[in-house]
Amino acid sequence: MYTEIEQQTLDIDWFFTDENHIGFVASGAGKLPETVAQSSENNEKLISYFRDLPEISDVVINPELDSLLVKIFGSGADERYLQDFVSMTKKGLYSFDKTNLNNFLDYDYHLVASPMKPLTLKDLSQNILDILIKTKYPDNINSAIDISRIE
Template structure:
């Protein structure tokens, strides 16, 4: 289990699917979906698996990202901010960040980067797919620029 204290104090990587594509999420001190929080072991399996994948794609940074970050945090995206998101997106994942850092109850995430060639769930081994399918997004990941995970 990932405790509420851990969720509030850590930037935890987690993943979701829309049944076809895969999203990489950085929690920014926010509340995790129950499906993620109930098993730190399963989440670590996903983190290890996806971080260990080779790069398969080029990526595009959300053209609205600087505006989003400047409006919320007072500055745009720099190379240091983008590094991890671009790394994960090059593995074929859609990358999202928590919009309001350290606001535990706010579930807003914004799109950071889009893969040119997306990894799809049929490419995953069964054990990874089984864990990933526990966290479903009702929106089509490839079409969204914002997600609200508050109700998950």
């Protein structure tokens, strides 16, 4: 389990699905969906699994990312910011980051990068699929998301 203090102070990687594709999220010290928060053990399994996958896709950086980051940080995306998101997107995952930092209860996340060849649920082993499908987003994940809508 992730405690509320851990959620407020750590940038926790977590994953979700729209019932076809897979999203990778950097929490930015935001509140996690209950399905993720209740089992740090399951989340660690997903982290290990997805980080160990081979690269399968080219990456498309969100064309609106620089202007969004200028509003948030005062500067655009640099290689250091993009590194982890690009790494996960090359594995076929859609990558998201918290939009409003320092606001624990804000649920808005923006798309950082999309895979040209997305990994799908049918590509996953059953034990990983069983964990991942607990965290579902009701809409397509190819744009900004509001994680309060995760079922």
